[in-house]
Amino acid sequence: MSAQTVVAKATDQAYQGGVLIKLIIFSLTLGILPLGSYFLSDKYLWNGNSIYSAITAIVAANLVLVSYIVLSLMEDRQDQKDMAATANAVQESKKSR
Template sequence: MATRRTISSEKSISEKDDHIGGSSTGLESSTVGPAVPGHVIAKLLIFTLAMVVLPIGSYFASVNTLFKGNTTYAGGLAALMANVVLVGYVVVAMKEDQGDRKEPKAEGKKDR
């Protein structure tokens, strides 16, 4: 297996990556922030947990108590609960999207 030797005048891959899209001086600070805000991740985790716990929990809670051993009805309730969680997530996501579209009122101006 052959290896490649770099010539002293040739830049390595890591040196080339440092200068792509940046200044040649390298004195500018990076303004890279998180791609997704924390509250969005928290909502996703909450709804993910609800999608796991609510249908399974409703199945096992209702199979012997509410439906007296009828697993068909208990499974239907579990499917209904999964759809409730899914619709809830869509509603929350749409409200959040609409909140981002509203323009904030200009400060310094009073409504008359």
């Protein structure tokens, strides 16, 4: 196998476990945080005003979604940098032959 294939397989195996765990965590957070914030803010913060509690739940859900998107973009940029570095290393090794 070429060096590039070995690096690609190792990178894929390392990221697959982390990506799945992050997806599970964000999915659970997206289900639990808005519901919890709705009921807790309805009872303790807004004293029964369901409109403000719903707005609180919407803000909580949007925060989770935005944080997931930002984290995904940061990981994608890091992956692109890693692939560029790997490509440069392979090209330099070919030049030295």
